[in-house]
Amino acid sequence: MKKKLADLEPPQLLIVIFLSLILIGTILLMLPFSNKDGISFVNALFTATSAMTVTGLVVVDTGGAYTLFGEIIILLLIQLGGLGIMTFAVVIFMALGKKIGFKQRLLVKQALNQSSLGGVILLAKKLLLFSLIVESIAVVFLAARWVPEMGWSKGVYASVFHAVSAFNNAGFSIWSNSLSDYVMDPVINLVITLLFIIGGIGFTVVFDMWRQKEFKGYSLHTKVMVVGTLSINVFSILMLFILEYNNPGTIGSLPFYGKIQAAYFQAVTPRTAGFNTIDTGQMEDASLFYTIVLMFIGGGSASTAGGIKLTTALILILGTVAFFKGKQHAVIYRRSIRDYVVYRSLALTMGSIIVVMSAVFILNITEKAPFLPLLFESVSAFGTVGLSMGVTAGLSTLGKITVIITMLVGKLGPLTFAFAFARQTPDIIQYPEEDIITG
């Protein structure tokens, strides 16, 4: 009955590797030289899961509870989880001089969410190289700001940690108030946000923009992602700027220029980054609700971001608009969207809604906190965002386990989902059609 590892289908194998790495990370984080005052199994598991799923929710203060060694383990888990463990596997395979077979290629294809097998190995290499280059450039800029403030060793370390965490949309910080000390610092604001926007828009988009210099040469996916990301970000900045303008707990007391920067940061961070420069729990309910919607949507496909993805949300809206207009197909940039793409988006979104609702429901039973912080926490975990209204540390053990599972499903769900789709075969039995009245 026992299946060998090699017999597993690609997504199953990925899930096994993923869970194994989380368990190894958990054990490493529990070692005496990883943490300062000891840590419970469930808290270590929570930290390892949050790092590997690049969520950034924390039950213990990262800088306060873990030693430098512990923080480095967290950073490794982030880099592994963010870039896709298979990218590393490919490189290791090649470094060992082994031939990369069909099965390995299929794994990488799966991990990178690509529809064809050709060139995935090359893509994985490019991806790794690209990540290292972007992270390195960012480290230089961040160090220019932090080395003068904290000295060489602390400054460089803070720069590396936050660059890796930001590019991978992990949201982990070594500081308990995230980046709140730098709410008015234009360098930190710009470098960190650029990192997570580039990391979260999708590698295919970045590479397409690199190759094609003009907008009209972009693929449909790239066009949609570029315009969509810009639009949603600009709209969100305006929204949060207006809603929070007079809120003394957030940007109310900042000067105009500071308000703009803080609104900008808080507008772009929900689409998976998870850092914050103001106290999330102090925001207005309307802003928090808006942030929940952004967290659910998330970033770009084949990126370090989570959520249902911007394209998924857009296709559902386009499909709805087309339907209301009496059109048979959704159209964007003079291209029709195929029925199966709409179906795929519908299924992914419905599945996501059910997972989030289950988490909200369970947390409202296990926790004493009000509804909104628990809804916020559930969507943040599912979208692997990492923002919190401040309830994470106070979660009950059952609540922590619920959030752990939600993060895992949020990260691995779409993978399994993509595979289920790839398996689609013609139905063997064809049943006659009959109408059901709806609406």
Added chain:
Amino acid sequence: MKKKLADLEPPQLLIVIFLSLILIGTILLMLPFSNKDGISFVNALFTATSAMTVTGLVVVDTGGAYTLFGEIIILLLIQLGGLGIMTFAVVIFMALGKKIGFKQRLLVKQALNQSSLGGVILLAKKLLLFSLIVESIAVVFLAARWVPEMGWSKGVYASVFHAVSAFNNAGFSIWSNSLSDYVMDPVINLVITLLFIIGGIGFTVVFDMWRQKEFKGYSLHTKVMVVGTLSINVFSILMLFILEYNNPGTIGSLPFYGKIQAAYFQAVTPRTAGFNTIDTGQMEDASLFYTIVLMFIGGGSASTAGGIKLTTALILILGTVAFFKGKQHAVIYRRSIRDYVVYRSLALTMGSIIVVMSAVFILNITEKAPFLPLLFESVSAFGTVGLSMGVTAGLSTLGKITVIITMLVGKLGPLTFAFAFARQTPDIIQYPEEDIITG
């Protein structure tokens, strides 16, 4: 430029008639002999809209603020709104001996959510007769309980008011605590719930069950509605019974038999009825969240109920399951569900989510109440349910207007939607297809 009324398309004409009746109702409710201490325009408009859309949310206590005359106006609006104003129009036309033309038939077809024109007039007549018979039988049972308690005139009046309100899923009560005084009364519990379940399951279902005596003879729609309604109700009873078992604010202090009755009533009322026998605001957050989901789903198509409808929700779930299983079509009772039915359900649900989210967002700006009661209020208004955690009376004027619009969109939206669908024509321009990566 002025369009004559007769030139309007069916759904536009229905909307005009609907809004006109609400305005007439508003004016009538503002007359000195309709209310006891005067009433503001916005409160009268709220009451008229809530009655005409059969929602049941109240900004003023119905029994406390309105005279008997005012209450009768509310009851007339409920009967008009619930049964479909066109049913009445048909009967009046015929009473006047006028020939019913194609246009009138189209209107009735629209109002009754039927896909074919044939027999709609007959259906309208049957519908009216059926309603009167069911309401009359219910009045007898209710009077048997209330006449001994309140005497003849008050007892019969209370019976007529609640029978009409329940059958039309209106949720209006002449008592400020709804039916809370009868939480342990089996007759009231059974008669009221049977009324709103029959009224809310859909006329086509009731008539199909009347004609066909065996389950296998039922249409697909009837099968789905019967099994779906039973399943969701039984599951909801269990859910609320467990969640509220120890809650002293709701069923905690009731004896076992009372707990069962209260769980039953609160489980079936969210799918549009809107009466309550316990204090909704005292329920556990998990129960309230579950109730919100039920309110959003609503009752059956072509019924007095609101929400996206049970079949719409079911089709989305079946479509999602089929997709995850790698099937091309959702299948139920050996029948395939057509792509366009899935699309229709998707569009209706997406549109509904956007409307509800907008209401939640606006209310969180205009009101000081916590998030959950405002989310609850928005979904209750959209689904024309009428349950409230107790914030309705305290709403600001802007909040009241938001809820009024939400009730109107919740009631009239699906109508316009159905028509948009009927207008669907082949796309004139066919664009090539191109993939977008999602998920």
